[in-house]
Amino acid sequence: MLKKADIAAAAAILLAAWLIFAFTLPKSKPGNTVLVTVDKQEYGRYPLSEDRTVEIKGIGTNLLVIENGSAYVKSADCPDKICVNHKPISESGEAIVCLPNKVVVEIN
């Protein structure tokens, strides 16, 4: 009752479904992106796995460095430098906050 093409079509549909599943899932999985917000507005999202330097220009300037799977603030023009002194973050839910510049660097 089933032809070869039927099975091929079913296999193709299942493969497509699996690909879409695999492709869309990591976005919702926590622990691999760095989310930067300035004054509650999203500034950017960066993968934790890629090394890069981001100059966050909002109210002030904070230099975000993503290196070896963790993120830290290298320098900032804020007066208290709490963000700069914060240890590098890498775990889901961790965040570095710079209150004067209203910058939040969050891992999710």
Next chain:
Amino acid sequence: MSKKTAYLGLMLALALILSYLERLLPFDFAVPGIKLGLTNIVPLILLYRDGFKYAFGLNIARILLANLLFGNIFALTYALSGGVLSVLAMAISKKTGLFSITGVSMIGGTLHNVGQLAAALIVLRAPALIYYLPLLMVAGLACGLLVGFTTALVLRRLEKAGL
């Protein structure tokens, strides 16, 4: 001509009954809105016995009536886009001559759900809905398989009865 009209009316009534029956059966335990697709038996029969034109027309009429009678008008956009895409996909896959009726039904079932979700994505502008897509595709495939087997049986009986 009048015979054809009566025949199509009968088929439309049958499709409506199946639509109604399906609403009585709680089948959406995993994802809201998933249905068995029993109703698709009728357009599938028409596609094989009478051609695309009739299958398409009947499906549109059935969706409009079913949504007016016991559905809600807000779901009409989703139902229509699913129904149109499904019948088109079934007609094309039948025309290739590659697939059995079960294969045609599986493709139709999958594309029905894809069409509905596409409409929802456009209307609601909620990209997160895409997470439902794989699940809906697999559900459409499985339901299409069952519907295809059933329709093949129905068509065989009809042929034996000389109808």
